[in-house]
Amino acid sequence: MxxxxxxxxxxxxxxxxxxxxxxxxxxxxxxxxxxxxxxxxxxxxxxxxxxxxxxxxxxxxxxxxxxxxxxxxxxxxxxxxxxxxxxxxxxxxxxxxxxxxxxxxxxxxxxxxxxxxxxxxxxxxxxxxxxxxxxxxxxxxxxxxxxxxxxLPMRFSPPYLALKEIVASGEIGEVAQINAQKSYKLGERAPWYHKRETYGGTIPWIGIHMVDLMRWASGRELVEAVSFQTRFRFPELGDMENVTGTLFRLDNGGTATLHMDYLRPQTAPTHGDDRLRLAGSKGVAEYQAATGVTVVSETSKPRVIEKLPAERSLFVDFLESLYHGRPAALSLEDILRANRIVLLARQSAEQHRIVKLS
Incomplete structure (x- = not known):
């Protein structure tokens, strides 16, 4: 990016x-x-x-x-x-x-x-x-x-497709801990980012990517959330939050965390630093750009997944569901659910309370 x-x-x-x-x-x-x-x-x-x-x-x-x-x-x-x-x-x-x-x-x-x-x-x-x-x-x-x-193109990206396959294979067991990160360079933003009525908040804007990935890759549901958000320094940002953190409870009693920021230095080699870690009853799988997709489990030594699934196109997948009758990889139910979760997570930050994600 x-x-x-x-x-x-x-x-x-x-x-x-x-x-x-x-x-x-x-x-x-x-x-x-x-x-x-x-x-x-x-x-x-x-x-x-x-x-x-x-x-x-x-x-x-x-x-x-x-x-x-x-x-x-x-x-x-x-x-x-x-x-x-x-x-x-x-x-x-x-x-x-x-x-x-x-x-x-x-x-x-x-x-x-x-x-x-x-x-x-x-x-x-x-x-x-x-x-x-x-x-x-x-x-x-x-x-x-x-x-x-x-x-939500990240769901169609090779590293996250690989994480999904690892979980589905059963190698790391039942997921009980998820850690997700999105860290971006601030860069120069259009005026609409700086007003609540046109931006809507950092949790809905970029958090929805990871909320969707956490649910989809882990096979778990998010049932409660507590969030914090702030505009740290940089008064020119106006209403735009540049630091957020959310803790979720999973439907099996586990937890998930999502932290996001616009604090990545301009000298960094890439615009974004996205990470996703899935810890289960039998092992851990994770992705970050610096190390690729890695997995360690009771049945294998630590390894890097060298052969990733092929990249796919969200738009082409949607068109084929419309005109070829194929099931869409991204369902309407998942779309609405992810959108609802991020709005409730933002509400938690604004109201300073735990919210149920029902």
Whole structure:
């Protein structure tokens, strides 16, 4: 991951320059017309696979910031019709699917507008920064035939796929302790990060990645949480927290911790330092960039997993679930659950109390 840039996400900026590892062409039996609403967040997860999706057409982009569009330097974006208002785009275009990105505040309204038009949605995370918004999205989906996914690409990344396989094999036994970390360089952030109503908080914004990974990789449920968050020094951050910590109780009595910060020095070799450790009744498996995926158990000496599973695309997986009838690797139930957990964990920090995650 690159360093965040002002007004345009690092992922969008890199989307036009990065070359995907050789992956197979995926065909569908019809033309699929998609639109992109907003240029913030994991837009590269949508743009990068387009080179191997010849039946998809990015027909329109809604983004009020000219700088963000210009900075993307992406051929698919340059060919698409441009709108500054997403509502005008939805009124005028004949679409099958909408990718909803942009600032966190207002994302729920954009998702709801797409659902009301019967359009499938793949959205940046979180879907909503308030519980009432999340409830409205869930109810709207129940009333429609629309399918929805959320941009949680870490679940499709080789190291975490490997951790999932290790746990599923039974080698480390039943997981009872999870430790997760996300540490980022602060870089230069767009103005929306600095206001609670448009950012929503660091726990929902980046914590949702690890909440999803902890549940999915371990096979355990998170049932209670207590959180702390602060804006440590750096008054220019405004409402944006740069240090958070959450302790979860697992459904089997174990515990999980998640600590996050924007304190990674600019001199660090990578933008982020993500870590996940799973300790079970028979062993421990963990991942960090410095050491790779490692495992030690009652049946094996400490070892590094050299052969990792192949990288997968969340967007392609979602499309194949829509048009090939395959089960989606990321279920709607998991999406809503992860979003609900991070909002409750944020509530714990704001109200200074333990919360039940039911």
């Amino acid at each position: 690159g360093i965040p840039m002002k007004y345009v996400s690092r992922r969008t900026l890199l989307a036009g320059a990065l070359v995907q590892r050789q992956q197979p062409i995926v065909r569908f039996d019809r033309r699929i017309r998609i639109a992109l609403i907003g240029m913030e967040g994991h837009t590269g997860e949508i743009l990068r696979p387009l080179t191997r999706l010849p039946d998809l057409e990015l027909v329109a982009v809604a983004e009020p910031d000219e700088k963000a569009v210009a900075a993307a330097r992406n051929p698919f974006i340059s060919k698409a019709r441009r709108y500054t208002d997403y509502r005008r785009l939805l009124e005028r275009e004949q679409l099958d699917l909408v990718a909803v990105c942009g600032p966190n505040g207002g994302r729920a309204e954009r998702i709801l507008a797409a659902i009301e038009r019967g359009l499938h949605v793949v959205a940046e995370k979180p879907l909503a920064i308030e519980m009432e918004e999340l409830d409205r999205i869930e109810q709207a989906l129940k009333r429609s035939r629309v399918r929805l996914s959320m941009l």
